[in-house]
Amino acid sequence: MNKNKRQALFDKLAEAIPDPKTELNYTSSFELLIAVVLSAQATDKGVNKATAKLFAVANTPETLLALGLASLKTYINSIGLYNTKAEHIIKLCAQLLSLHAGLVPETRVELEALPGVGRKTANVILNTAFGQPTIAVDTHIFRVANRTKIATGKNVMVVEQNLNKTVPNAHKQNAHHLLILHGRYTCIARKPRCQSCVIEDLCEFDGKLIE
Secondary structure (H helix, E strand, O other), X not given: OOHHHHHHHHHHHHHHOOOOOOOOOOOOHHHHHHHHHHHOOOOHXXXXXXXXXXXXXXXXXXXXXXXXXXXXXXXHOOOOOHHHHHHHHHHHXXXXXXXXXXXXXXXXXXXXXXXXXXXXXXXXHHHHOOOOOOOOOOHHHHHHHHHHOOOOOOOHHHHHHHHHHHOOHHHHHHHHHHHHHHHHHOOOOOOOOXXXXXXXXXXXXXXXXXX
């Protein structure tokens, strides 16, 4: 996809989605971090349902650590991989308290050093909590980037690198959420809704469903 077409595509997405943001519910960078850790292989709706109850009783590193592993699991047992996630969260809270005065760090290196936090989670936190123009490539973004030919790649790292190189600067900050929301509601996996897609005329997907 050429530069002018990519610019037009993002302009149209930004017009169609004027307030792109995460659908995870949170009131602090720490709550967002916990929600994103829980969201791996889970839906935002499912995470929000669990965290609504969890954050009502524990929403800081201190209170979550005091809650303990066994009790934490009772709040998140509706979420996939909850046993492993609970262990990561407890260790994460302890590390935040011991190394960061209970605050969520604002650098990739420090974030990725936290238990349960990989590159994708770090990118989400840097972008959403701290306003950095990072792009976390999840399954939606990977699909949309490759389908539209915005930025192709055989794995998420290659797609992330290509997006960082080619997304217009004016859209760098919101590209992450623009692409996720477009992939979640329009460019869906099995049967993309090409007939109602605002970027259908710019998309280079060979298998468009426009009849």
